[in-house]
Amino acid sequence: MQVQTRAEKLKLASAARREQGKLELKRQILEAAAHLFSTNGYEDFSLRQVAEAIGYSPTTIYLYFKDKEELLFVMAFEGFRGFGVALQHAYDSAPPAERIWHIGRAYVDFALANPVQYRLMFMQRSDYLARPAPECYTDFIDSFGVVTKAVAEAMKRGEIKLRDPQETATLLWVNVHGLASLVLTNSHLTPENIEPLFHWMMQMLQREMSV
Amino acid sequence: MQVQTRAEKLKLASAARREQGKLELKRQILEAAAHLFSTNGYEDFSLRQVAEAIGYSPTTIYLYFKDKEELLFVMAFEGFRGFGVALQHAYDSAPPAERIWHIGRAYVDFALANPVQYRLMFMQRSDYLARPAPECYTDFIDSFGVVTKAVAEAMKRGEIKLRDPQETATLLWVNVHGLASLVLTNSHLTPENIEPLFHWMMQMLQREMSV
Amino acid sequence: MQVQTRAEKLKLASAARREQGKLELKRQILEAAAHLFSTNGYEDFSLRQVAEAIGYSPTTIYLYFKDKEELLFVMAFEGFRGFGVALQHAYDSAPPAERIWHIGRAYVDFALANPVQYRLMFMQRSDYLARPAPECYTDFIDSFGVVTKAVAEAMKRGEIKLRDPQETATLLWVNVHGLASLVLTNSHLTPENIEPLFHWMMQMLQREMSV
Amino acid sequence: MQVQTRAEKLKLASAARREQGKLELKRQILEAAAHLFSTNGYEDFSLRQVAEAIGYSPTTIYLYFKDKEELLFVMAFEGFRGFGVALQHAYDSAPPAERIWHIGRAYVDFALANPVQYRLMFMQRSDYLARPAPECYTDFIDSFGVVTKAVAEAMKRGEIKLRDPQETATLLWVNVHGLASLVLTNSHLTPENIEPLFHWMMQMLQREMSV
DNA sequence: TATGAATGAGTATTCATTCAT
């Protein structure tokens, strides 16, 4: 029992598999991939292990994704899409005057809650940012766009100082990304202990923008 | 000791030359590695390719580095050491009142001039930060320490507002790291076009600290 | 179940054939391995060479065996299983009074006919002896047990002197193993020229036991 | 300190080395080799490790031995020579009538006390047995010859039954080798618990010969 | 006498991918 060829393992897994609900296989793959990715990291991420995890043969994955790259990209993109949604939601649900603050909050929260995707898109494979969305995803939300829009509108409303909205948005971005990415790589900063810093940072930004 | 036969002199010289040669190859390896690293990225970085790049057999690398890990670490660490030196230099050469600004400047400059090492130490292998320096490097400078010290001293001198120096330093860090790392991953931001943003950011920080 | 469409029959046959093919290749590998093992010896035995011998890529072997260790173990174990069968057969087919003699005969014959496996299990990797059988082999026969049983029964029947059966069996073992292993390593002793010695030895043992 | 190239390790070792007495280097090598061999086994025995153990560079070993094979052979041969000496000593020091028994005793004792060499010469590299002694060793004692001589003389003296001395010697050999090699590979038999068996075996042989 | 530098061959193993079924 201990010694098993991969093929043998597959056979066993294959039996138990179908039961876990009829979640579409593509979704199953993506989830297994994300999980594997977050445990093994970028380097040791392999299609074979994804296949093993869901109890399908490696070949099967090629029915749903062109190749490893595509799987990675879609995975990252899904995360990124969620990111856009989160920012948009912050935009929508906050009173106009507090939008920027809420967006900052949402930004950092998302990054800390979805470290895998955040790292992949913003720290490891930034080329993904420049790539067009996969065809199937038509509902893409440009997350930086959300921030820029919130900034521009606040300027129009006279709430914050008139400047190049893009530049202002970038300053915001620099801060939230700086904080989030430091937490993701530096063990001294944790989601818990950065709260005071987060607040101070956001207040500083608001003061700065309003001046 | 001053009296030496020619043979003795020769021997020493020969030894020195060889040692020199050894160092040079080590350096060559490190440079090739850095180059490869910056083109191929962390994940596709392989010793064989490094060897190929310098025209030596893969085996040779093992004469200079225990294994892949060590090569990577030394590469990162060398960068990091330069980083400490750069910050320290900024600290030393600036008038006290301008230290923080100069350190910020040096930070970003270094990151943009040494992207490979910066990525490795601050974005990809943050575990290196916690690792003790290789024996040969005794002159290690704790870069975050430099920032903190500059901050603490400025507080003492009454130039900036009294707060937890560590927290203040972290806010600085968040900003410079945020900016630097965005430039490193986002093709829209380049070393050239971030200058205005950099200045604005630093001014904001100074205003914030002085309040 | 008896009623089958042609398609179904075909499918089953196809599956069977494939399974057959799979088994055949596994066997091929094992045979090539044994051959290589006997020519190159334990130390220079490599998977690559096995692969080359059967005209497959090295990778293929991993489809049939988890790793080198498993291949070696299965190879040894297969031999060992045959060994148990041979001893058991000797036990079964000989008249009780002659069992011990026949078992000795079978022992030596087997070792000389299967030198590779014999060496592996009894001379090189004795740790295999202690390892549980691979799952697929449920019909394992404890060969030493066969000898011990034959001895104990002969004692009960009063044919041989009453002693610790295990000790008596070990004395037998020492002799047959001594002879077999000497033949396997010493070029002066060959399967042919040891016959007189074998007979003398067995007679000695029988005399000794009967006293 | 933890991370060291082999070359660096060597340098350090090189300093401390010469002190351990002026044992000839060749001897040092052989001893280190035997030690390494007994801990690492045949497969993982490497010249580099031998060199490392004595604090010399691998190249140095080639000044004393043509290649790895020769080192191994000499090592084995030294053991074998000691073996001859031990048997000869047993022959010399025992009263004629007890010679055979003492030789058997010495045989088993030697094998258990020098498992490394015994395995190498009698179980792993039996080809060494057929190879002529290295030139430097002119005092070679043919161990099997000692046994045969003792047997032949005992026959002459009428102490044991007249037979082909070589055949009789071989029967002895089969028994002592069988016992020794089983102990070396089978964890159930240990130097301690085989004593009764050893005595029984030797008595059996003596009875057999005297008949 | 001893060594540093260098290498070519070899090892086990893992992976992405293809193709026929």
Add this chain to the structure above:
DNA sequence: AATGAATGAATACTCATTCAT
């Protein structure tokens, strides 16, 4: 829709050995 068989390429690493010094 899914898979089994197979492979070529790659990887880190170790080793015996040579050569110039």
